Amino acid sequence: MPGNKTDAIDVRNAVKRYGDFTALKRISLTIKDNEFFTLLGPSGCGKTTLLRMIAGFEDVTEGEILLFGDEIESLPPHQRPVNTVFQNYALFPHMTILDNVAFGLEMRGKSKSAARKRAGEMLELVQLSQFAARKPSQLSGGQQQRVALARALAPQPKVLLLDEPLSALDLKLRKQMQLELKHLQRETGITFIFVTHDQEEALTMSDRIAVMSAGEMQQLGTPTEIYEQPRNMFVADFIGETNLLEVSVDQVMNGRAVCHLGGGHALTCNSVDGIGAGAKVHMSVRPERLFMSDVPVEAESLKGRVAENIFVGTDISTLVDLAEGPQFIVRTSNSDRGNKRIFEPGSEIFVNMELGAGRLLMD
Amino acid sequence: MAAGAASGGSARADTYKDARGWLLLPSWAVLGIFVLGPVCMMLIYSFLTKEFRGGVIWEPSLAAYDQFFFDRGLFGDEPPKLEWTYITIFWRSIWQAGAATLLSLLIGFPTAYFIATRPENVRPVWVFLITIPYWVNLLIRTVSMKFLLRDQGPLNDFLIGTGLIDSPIHIVNTNFAVQLGLFYSYLPFMVLPIYAAVERYNFSLSEAAADLYASKWTTLRRIVLPAVKPGVVAGCILVFVPSMGSFLAPDLLGGAKNFMIGSLIEEQFKGNAGNWPFGAAASMILLTMVLIILMFSARQQAKADKAGG
The missing domain is CATH 2.40.50.100 (RNA polymerase II/Efflux pump adaptor protein, barrel-sandwich hybrid domain)
Known part of the structure; x- marks a missing residue:
């Protein structure tokens, strides 16, 4: 069945097995273009596995993943036009902030100077221009977080994947970053897929939320729907x-x-x-x-x-x-x-x- | 109150300071007896006069160094020319050790990477396998190597048996045999530090690179290698330095043509034909070279660390 060109991500009957253990049990969901979509669930529910399958770090045991209508589940990660913000940021420690942000652009064939110019603009967007020449270890957690964001956004991915990016920040900074992320998503118009175990975070930021538990999707809906009309015990108990x-x-x-x-x-x-x-x-x-x-x-x-x-x-x-x-x-x-x-x-x-x-x- | 606590703390620090000197005594003793002592002895001997049946006469002399660098003719009465014999041996040692190091790196890096990426519970098994040959004496290992490589040895038999070659390849008594011997002797010194570095490496950096459109090869070159560089440098030094001074592999596998500095030094202290001051001088020159290499790499490392923040 051909995919819909206007849907950012279409996951069809995706199954992930590790030996005898089934991490994902036949998940299907469609994520619209320009949407802030959240995969929410307790640890071990399969949300990160699903995200890593979209990024290409995990094989898909069964099923298909489509990106704007094209099947991508058999492509290696470096050939998928999606970028990831990692939980531990994974900034390259031996490179400057500017080179970190320019890396993806360079790999996509931009000249070094063009890549650096665009990287500079991205740093401006996340208000870190003055740190361009520093190394990641010289930045605070919140600043590193923003660099990771700038680095992932710089190559203009079709979809941005965020793997619990705020979990290492303290509460106040986290609240501030939640708003910043939301604004950034609106400004760039890029589809965000956000993974979190924090239901409050999910409710605050998302256009739609998929609540997951034990490798299955429990409910898919807007924050209001999920909160006001939980479909089952798990959702009612987990949200709020x-x-x-x-x-x-x-x-x-x-x-x-x-x-x-x-x-x-x-x-x-x-x-x-x-x-x-x-x-x-x-x-x-x-x-x-x-x-x-x-x-x-x-x-x-x-x-x-x-x-x-x-x-x-x-x-x-x-x-x-x-x-x-x-x-x-x-x-x-x-x-x-x-x-x-x-x-x-x-x-x-x-x-x-x-x-x-x-x-x-x-x- | 705060002032009282602070002074109490500093009083305690002083107590430790007194004790520290005594507690460090064993370390100083070990360093003195086993490191500084022999080196000083070597340095002194290199500036003494040789006794013809081995040993030294306690008379200061520069003859050993003079002999190493200058040719004054058979009777020592001609104007000095640069002596190439020993410099050539030295140069061959550097070259052979360098080639053995490169070989170890090419084989050792993938091996170390392989081990470090196995599941955590089987890694010690692989490390153990790599170190097993070390339970066997180096002399026996080197002789075995000679048996494996000789014209009628298993390697040539196998190659002829498979029809790849018609007549045996002469490997023994070549430079390559020496490199192979050194490589075999010191491979674990390359594998282990690289393994330690790769094991500490944060593999999510490789994922991040792949996510940012870098191919596997580019990821290795631009992300993995810079991160594990200290391990690679350590491995190279640990293979290069003992290879430089090695005499077993060159003696047994290289033959007379492929003399290395280690053999030259060995000769000077063996039997009655030796020249102790000359052997000591050659050792000092070797030590100086090695120290220069170590200091250079340490400076490079410090520079990289500083740049790395």
Whole structure:
């Protein structure tokens, strides 16, 4: 089947096996041109393997990888018009910063002077012009990161691959680089494929996210979709903080399900196809979609007792033990204190859920 | 409080300073007895007068050096001309050692690279295999080499058997045989330091180069070689220096025509025919040459390190 010329990367039924171990189990996904695409998952989920297969560092056991419609899975890495920003930067230690950035251009046949001129422009783009003559070891981690970025972008790759490039930076620098990367992607118009295990990073930067686990794709969608409508337990648990509750479904009607939590508590939440009355499933509700009150404000208010308040800067997380039921985390934004109350530990209170905030999950 | 802590610290440092001198004594003793002592003795002997049955007469003399560099005729009464005999031997030694080093590098580098890129648990096995010949005496190894290479030896038998050649190739008593012998003697000294350097090499640099459109050959030349250069330099020195002074391989495999400086020195201390001051002078000249080479390479290395930040 010929590929679509407008899709940056088309992965078709890609399988990767190491001996008996299957690292990737038949992954298919399409990455659009000009997209900031993230492969997200815990370590060992196969995200880096997939990235390295696109770069050409790993063989594809089965399946195809297309780059703008052309099959590339059998090309050696140096013949693929994609570039990589490595996790440890992999800057050439014996070359100056300028020569590092010029290397790829030279290899593509540019003259030394032309390559250096363009490398100089790239260094300007990442604001490192004054370091051109230095060696990589004379730069800080953040600066080395930007050099790696400039080096990978200089030959104008069709797709830029980024392998957890921010994981070695401290939090503040990481936040700053996240924004810079996002801007750089928009400015250059190059498709970025970004690998990370940091869900917050993925949500902040991506146009679309593929959540992976154990060599399989769990969900593909925009950050909002992934966060608001997780498809299964893994996604709900991995992305953000959530209350995962075992429930039994009493009744399903018009896409809504009435569920029992145990201890006589009941809640109405959004159902998904394939779940009927009597099913024992999990429900996910984000802690920021819950609020507390001293009197029941609706029919389904859940009676409980405050166990602990945890101050986390912008928010306060409150642990609430339901009477004979599960524990809930309720998150109250500090900017929302006028409307929502915080209670002292030990207070008898009610937990209330915003309409439509709860969601049943397939396992 | 801070000042008190600081002075306490410096007092302790002083205690160590006193002890350090004594603790270093064994090292100084070893260096003195085994390095400085013999070299000084050699230096002194090279400036003494020879005794005709070996040994020296304690009378200062420049005769040994004079004999090395100048030809004053059979009776020593002609105007001095430059003596080429020993300089030629010297030059041949450099040349032979250089060729053996190059051969070791060409074979040793791929070997070391191969070992360093095997899975971590089998690397020691390969290193062990490389060093196995070292459990056998050098003399026996060199004689075996002669047996392998001689006209009726297994190598020629094999080549004739396969029909590649009709009559045996004369290898023994050629320069090439000496180079082969030196190469065989010192190959592990080339392999091991290069192996150590390649093992430390960060292979993601090779991936980065491939990612930036560099072919395998270009990656080796522009990225791998500069990174493992210290290992290569160390290997070359470790093969070149002992090759220069070697006398077993030239004696056994090279024959009389292919005399090297090591054999010349050996002759001077053997039996009654020797000339100790001359042997000592030749040794000093060899040592000086080697030191110059080492200092040169050390300076190059320092320069590279400085440039490398």
